[in-house]
Amino acid sequence: xxxxxxxxxxxxxxxxxxxxxxxxxxxxxxxxxxxxxxxxxxxxxxxxxxxxxxxxxxxxxxxxxxxxxxxxxxxxxxxxxxxxxxxxxxxxxxxxxxxxxxxxxxxxxxxxxxxxxxxxxxxxxxxxxxxxxxxxxxxxxxxxxxxxxxxxxxxxxxxxxxxxxxxxxxxxxxxxxxxxxxxxxxxxxxxxxxxxxxxxxxxxxxxxxxxxxxxxxxxxxxxxxxxxxxxxxxxxxxxxxxxxxxxxxxxxxxxxxxxxxxxxxxxxxxxxxxx
Amino acid sequence: xxxxxxxxxxxxxxxxxxxxxxxxxxxxxxxxxxxxxxxxxxxxxxxxxxxxxxxxxxxxxxxxxxxxxxxxxxxxxxxxxxxxxxxxxxxxxxxxxxxxxxxxxxxxxxxxxxxxxxxxxxxxxxxxxxxxxxxxxxxxxxxxxxxxxxxxxxxxxxxxxxxxxxxxxxxxxxxxxxxxxxxxxxxxxxxxxxxxxxxxxxxxxxxxxxxxxxxxxxxxxxxxxxxxxxxxxxxxxxxxxxxxxxxxxxxxxxxxxxxxxxxxxxxxxxxxxxxxxxxxxxxxxxxxxxxxxx
Numbered sequence: 001x002x003x004x005x006x007x008x009x010x011x012x013x014x015x016x017x018x019x020x021x022x023x024x025x026x027x028x029x030x031x032x033x034x035x036x037x038x039x040x041x042x043x044x045x046x047x048x049x050x051x052x053x054x055x056x057x058x059x060x061x062x063x064x065x066x067x068x069x070x071x072x073x074x075x076x077x078x079x080x081x082x083x084x085x086x087x088x089x090x091x092x093x094x095x096x097x098x099x100x101x102x103x104x105x106x107x108x109x110x111x112x113x114x115x116x117x118x119x120x121x122x123x124x125x126x127x128x129x130x131x132x133x134x135x136x137x138x139x140x141x142x143x144x145x146x147x148x149x150x151x152x153x154x155x156x157x158x159x160x161x162x163x164x165x166x167x168x169x170x171x172x173x174x175x176x177x178x179x180x181x182x183x184x185x186x187x188x189x190x191x192x193x194x195x196x197x198x199x200x201x202x203x204x205x206x207x208x209x210x211x212x213x214x215x216x217x218x219x220x221x222x223x224x225x226x227x228x229x230x231x232x233x234x235x236x237x238x239x240x241x242x243x244x245x246x247x248x249x250x251x252x253x254x255x256x257x258x259x260x261x262x263x264x265x266x267x268x269x270x271x272x273x274x275x
Numbered sequence: 276x277x278x279x280x281x282x283x284x285x286x287x288x289x290x291x292x293x294x295x296x297x298x299x300x301x302x303x304x305x306x307x308x309x310x311x312x313x314x315x316x317x318x319x320x321x322x323x324x325x326x327x328x329x330x331x332x333x334x335x336x337x338x339x340x341x342x343x344x345x346x347x348x349x350x351x352x353x354x355x356x357x358x359x360x361x362x363x364x365x366x367x368x369x370x371x372x373x374x375x376x377x378x379x380x381x382x383x384x385x386x387x388x389x390x391x392x393x394x395x396x397x398x399x400x401x402x403x404x405x406x407x408x409x410x411x412x413x414x415x416x417x418x419x420x421x422x423x424x425x426x427x428x429x430x431x432x433x434x435x436x437x438x439x440x441x442x443x444x445x446x447x448x449x450x451x452x453x454x455x456x457x458x459x460x461x462x463x464x465x466x467x468x469x470x471x472x473x474x475x476x477x478x479x480x481x482x483x484x485x486x487x488x489x490x491x492x493x494x495x496x497x498x499x500x501x502x503x504x505x506x507x508x509x510x511x512x513x514x515x516x517x518x519x520x521x522x523x524x525x526x527x528x529x530x531x532x533x534x535x536x537x538x539x540x541x542x543x544x545x546x547x548x549x550x551x552x553x554x555x556x557x558x559x560x561x562x563x564x565x566x567x568x569x
Contacts, residue, residue, distance in 0.1 A: 025398075027409060028401075042406045044408065093283075093284050109292070115299060115303060115547070116502035118546065119502075122306065122316070124298065126536075148295065201389055207393055222391075249394050268449050
């Protein structure tokens with residue numbers, strides 16, 4: 001499609017797509033600023049007459065959101081660190097070490113990427129329970145400190161580093177440990193950043209496992225607190241509080257995304273192209 | 276030298292592989308093993324009774340299980356039907372240029388994928404509210420009848436699919452765009468010289484060369500959709516009248532509400548088999564017929 005009609009069609013499509021994608025987020029924000037009277041109007045009010053931030057304060061009174069933030073940062077942050085460590089180490093071996101059965105082993109690792117957690121939820125819970133880790137940070141993190149996606153991503157990027165670089169360091173007498181952290185990792189900047197964001201966002205958003213393993217309210221993550229908020233306040237006149245809670249829960253991820261957009265999208269794209 | 280190299284291979288691999296072994300491989304094997312037993316969630320590990328395939332026989336007779344299996348496939352199928360064409364269309368729209376507007380729209384389309392599914396479900400639950408939500412109001416403005424959305428057997432599943440498409444289509448679009456950047460422009464130029472119009476270029480150049488990308492999109496979408504849990508848990512609890520009861524929700528209920536670890540594991544293993552079968556079938560169907568072994 002060339003020329004003026006093409007540009008018009010394209011522009012119209014852009015507007016429709018943007019409006020569709022943004023509308024639910026607009027509704028969330030607008031509703032979080034409405035009064036209970038406005039919420040109970042039918043047909044609904046779109047723009048609050050006198051926007052009020054009161055609902056945002058109420059969120060912290062109804063559910064322990066502040067504590068939940070601390071829990072989420074700890075769990076998502078700790079899990080991310082673990083994933084980075086295990087993925088870089090294993091990714092390096094799969095990319096640069098030669099040993100019998102390497103590719104078969106890598107195939108098995110990749111296959112675990114396709115297993116949904118729900119399939120192993122029962123044994124996973126009973127294992128963590130037997131370890132005495134129910135309702136602890138360790139229990140929330142331990143099963144997810146290594147993942148196939150991270151190992152795959154690191155292997156892809158490390159494979160792109162020239163062998164000569166590693167060989168010459170070996171000849172200079174550097175240990176594998178030194179080579180990995182002093183030579184390989186500094187060259188992985190954007191890839192490590194991408195994996196870190198993926199992991200953090202994924203574990204910030206996690207629901208099924210935290211719901212299963214974190215039982216007391218003071219251990220709840222932001223997502224669990226949000227879930228609790230809904231069950232406390234399902235009446236329509238409290239929707240401003242629920243929407244304020246949702247807005248608070250998505251803020252860290254949206255900010256992270258806006259700040260690191262390029263890295264993030266390039267990282268996602270690389271998983272589809274290579275492999 | 277050789278030996279220390281071997282030692283490093285083992286040292287660097289063991290944390291990652293050890294964790295995967297303990298928390299992915301062992302649990303999936305245990306799921307299969309537990310599914311052959313009668314076991315309560317409230318008795319210790321090992322304190323179970325072997326019952327052979329009884330749990331599976333019970334599943335075959337269970338109407339609820341059949342409904343949950345059918346609903347899971349329906350949800351995955353409907354989601355795929357919407358996601359693949361939409362991601363292709365959006366990918367081509369965004370790949371085509373318009374500079375900054377294109378970059379901004381890419382970000383806008385992708386943002387919902389970053390949001391916790393619980394938050395997405397809550398927001399859409401409100402949008403769908405028959406009396407207080409904006410969707411029925413919009414329908415009335417364009418002259419369409421109001422819908423019960425999540426409240427009706429006929430529309431509840433579709434409502435969950437729409438929510439999922441909104442949340443995830445940006446992710447698949449990014450994959451499609453990445454695939455499009457891999458297609459050399461000379462192919463398009465050659466096709467144009469041969470007199471191909473825009474549609475013919477899409478059909479004969481873009482789609483065949485996107486085969487691998489589409490395969491990836493379909494496989495990931497199947498994996499993501501067969502495990503749908505959060506929207507069902509938050510919005511419908513499987514209702515109305517089991518219309519949105521999916522396997523993952525039924526597994527969770529069996530295990531953590533009824534304490535039936537054996538039965539839950541049998542369902543989980545069926546879900547695993549369904550997923551594996553679906554992925555294999557898709558790989559076969561979409562595999563490049565001209566390619567060699569891989």
